[in-house]
Amino acid sequence: MTLRGLHMATHTKYMSLPTKNVALHTKYMYTDKSLFRRFFTPLLFLFLLAGCKALPPSFVVETPMLNGKKTALSLEEKKQWPHKDPYTDSIPGMGLEKAYAYINDAGLKANSITVAVLDSGIDLLHEDLKNQLWTNEKEVVGNKIDDDNNGYIDDVNGYNFLGESYHEQVEVTRIVALKLGDAALQERAQKELEKALPKALQDRDQYRQILLAVETADADVKKALGKDRYYLADLESFETNSIMLQQKIGVLKQMFSFADSIPQVLKELNAGVTHFSELADYNLNKNFNGRAVVGDDPYDISEVNYGNGDPKNRLPEESHGTHVAGIIGAQRNNGLGINGAAQVKIMALRAVPNGDEYDKDIALGIRYATDNGAKIINASFGKSYSPNVEWVYDAIKYAASKDVLIIHAAGNEGDDLDHPSHPNFPNDQINNGPEIANNVLTVGALTSELGENLVADFSNYGKINVDVFAPGGAIYSTMPGGAYDFQDGTSMAAPGAAGVAALVWSIYPNLTAAEVKKILMLSGVRSDIPVILPSDPDKKAPFSSLSVSGRMINAYNALILAKQVQDKKFNLNKYDFIR
Numbered sequence: 001m002t003l004r005g006l007h008m009a010t011h012t013k014y015m016s017l018p019t020k021n022v023a024l025h026t027k028y029m030y031t032d033k034s035l036f037r038r039f040f041t042p043l044l045f046l047f048l049l050a051g052c053k054a055l056p057p058s059f060v061v062e063t064p065m066l067n068g069k070k071t072a073l074s075l076e077e078k079k080q081w082p083h084k085d086p087y088t089d090s091i092p093g094m095g096l097e098k099a100y101a102y103i104n105d106a107g108l109k110a111n112s113i114t115v116a117v118l119d120s121g122i123d124l125l126h127e128d129l130k131n132q133l134w135t136n137e138k139e140v141v142g143n144k145i146d147d148d149n150n151g152y153i154d155d156v157n158g159y160n161f162l163g164e165s166y167h168e169q170v171e172v173t174r175i176v177a178l179k180l181g182d183a184a185l186q187e188r189a190q191k192e193l194e195k196a197l198p199k200a201l202q203d204r205d206q207y208r209q210i211l212l213a214v215e216t217a218d219a220d221v222k223k224a225l226g227k228d229r230y231y232l233a234d235l236e237s238f239e240t241n242s243i244m245l246q247q248k249i250g251v252l253k254q255m256f257s258f259a260d261s262i263p264q265v266l267k268e269l270n271a272g273v274t275h276f277s278e279l280a281d282y283n284l285n286k287n288f289n290g291r292a293v294v295g296d297d298p299y300d301i302s303e304v305n306y307g308n309g310d311p312k313n314r315l316p317e318e319s320h321g322t323h324v325a326g327i328i329g330a331q332r333n334n335g336l337g338i339n340g341a342a343q344v345k346i347m348a349l350r351a352v353p354n355g356d357e358y359d360k361d362i363a364l365g366i367r368y369a370t371d372n373g374a375k376i377i378n379a380s381f382g383k384s385y386s387p388n389v390e391w392v393y394d395a396i397k398y399a400a401s402k403d404v405l406i407i408h409a410a411g412n413e414g415d416d417l418d419h420p421s422h423p424n425f426p427n428d429q430i431n432n433g434p435e436i437a438n439n440v441l442t443v444g445a446l447t448s449e450l451g452e453n454l455v456a457d458f459s460n461y462g463k464i465n466v467d468v469f470a471p472g473g474a475i476y477s478t479m480p481g482g483a484y485d486f487q488d489g490t491s492m493a494a495p496g497a498a499g500v501a502a503l504v505w506s507i508y509p510n511l512t513a514a515e516v517k518k519i520l521m522l523s524g525v526r527s528d529i530p531v532i533l534p535s536d537p538d539k540k541a542p543f544s545s546l547s548v549s550g551r552m553i554n555a556y557n558a559l560i561l562a563k564q565v566q567d568k569k570f571n572l573n574k575y576d577f578i579r
């Protein structure tokens with residue numbers, strides 16, 4: 001599944017930062033001798049102790065305390081926050097504006113670099129992406145011949161491993177329907193499916209009921225007010241003796257706490273109905289076969305003649321790959337839309353359907369990217385079961401052998417990935433064991449609030465399985481049809497990290513993939529501020545305890561450290577993250 005947050009309230013919550021909360025966090029950060037600190041200290045001490053072994057030196061002058069912004073972000077800041085800096089701007093972005101100012105001042109030159117977006121389809125005609133696409137120069141478009149003899153026909157901007165398929169089952173459904181794996185796995189999957197399907201139907205019906213109630217209330221209140229557009233203030237000042245109308249106004253007032261307008265509420269409710277309907281009709285439907293139109297056997301990795309050379313999105317709602325691609329590499333400073341994190345060539349690989357991706361497509365996609373010149377592969381997808389995981393592990397090791405870096409989203413379940421029952425595939429560690437390769441960076445999601453809500457409430461985390469954090473809450477980027485919009489998810493955090501990796505690597509191309517990974521982790525901004533745990537909103541833990549590095553990615557720091565490594569003034573081998 002693509003890793004985008006689907007709960008309706010998250011978006012709005014991040015968009016309107018409540019200032020009173022910001023003030024509260026600041027208090028925590030300053031009050032060393034407060035009551036709070038007394039209760040918290042034993043716990044904090046444990047975490048600090050655990051973190052000490054791994055604590056590398058600082059590479060830049062860091063002020064001892066990070067201060068969150070005390071006012072709400074402006075719309076422009078909301079659109080650009082991932083490029084802001086925690087120190088300079090009090091916003092926990094990736095320091096990209098600062099990094100570009102430094103690049104400019106120092107006169108640093110960037111080399112060309114290709115980043116593969118292994119994802120859903122991409123809007124290849126988008127105004128802010130079309131000039132940034134990787135092109136296979138030796139391939140002639142549309143002649144049905146594999147001109148460059150790389151095994152793929154007409155792969156001009158990448159490849160489409162999904163053919164004309166879009167909806168898919170999730171692995172739990174496939175395990176039950178196709179009897180994959182052993183009896184124990186099938187029994188476990190059967191139990192999950194028996195719970196998930198009725199839940200999806202129930203959620204769909206609930207969304208439908210709320211949608212109907214809001215639609216009816218909206219129509220009646222418009223009529224009573226005598227206007228087509230109204231605001232919360234209109235509802236608050238409206239007086240009526242009709243109990244029915246009072247109830248409807250009550251419903252609408254409640255809705256204003258989820259979004260800024262009723263049309264936005266209706267849009268999100270409709271999206272909810274669609275989401276839960278698709279869950280029931282496709283993802284969790286034992287009898288659905290999304291792969292039939294592709295025509296291959298997805299359980300035979302040797303059968304490679306499938307899919308086609310057109311990785312564009314098939315439907316407007318297939319927006320994920322477009323959004324991810326823009327975060328990494330939307331054309332910079334062209335007077336349109338947004339600035340990507342780096343100026344890269346985007347290789348479009350369509351391999352993630354509306355359901356769980358097949359291990360075969362992911363393994364072949366990683367190999368395609370590796371063999372055709374990508375240095376970085378962005379992997380904003382994941383799933384809880386991976387029946388042919390060995391194919392993916394082999395592909396990851398192959399990419400490592402060719403010095404290709406893979407950036408993986410940590411996932412959106414709000415879970416501790418170090419817990420044995422919460423794997424998120426493709427991982428690079430089996431049962432918290434040693435890493436199978438040194439080229440995978442796993443990224444959790446931050447919100448724009450430098451305080452207790454710093455870690456997005458949907459983000460997975462883990463001192464062993466998540467390497468670093470990057471912005472993932474309410475991220476503004478490209479959408480199909482030449483549009484732009486906000487999306488939430490660790491899916492949005494991975495491409496931010498991928499863009500920073502691309503920027504660093506484009507300037508210091510002699511670094512290895514493993515070195516770039518380590519530089520991103522070591523140079524991040526570390527903070528011990530207490531953050532709400534995504535898995536338990538009643539609990540807090542130091543931010544630094546939720547990932548291997550304890551840090552959030554910072555492009556400026558990464559460039560400084562990369563230069564030191566290149567000039568042999570800093571030996572990366574001396575520092576390791578001890579678990």
Ligand SMILES: [Ca+2]
Binds near residue numbers: 147150153
């Ligand atoms: Ca070809």
Ligand SMILES: [Ca+2]
Binds near residue numbers: 146
């Ligand atoms: Ca051709």
Ligand SMILES: [Ca+2]
Binds near residue numbers: 331333335339340
């Ligand atoms: Ca642009």
Ligand SMILES: [Ca+2]
Binds near residue numbers: 435440442464465
């Ligand atoms: Ca790892």
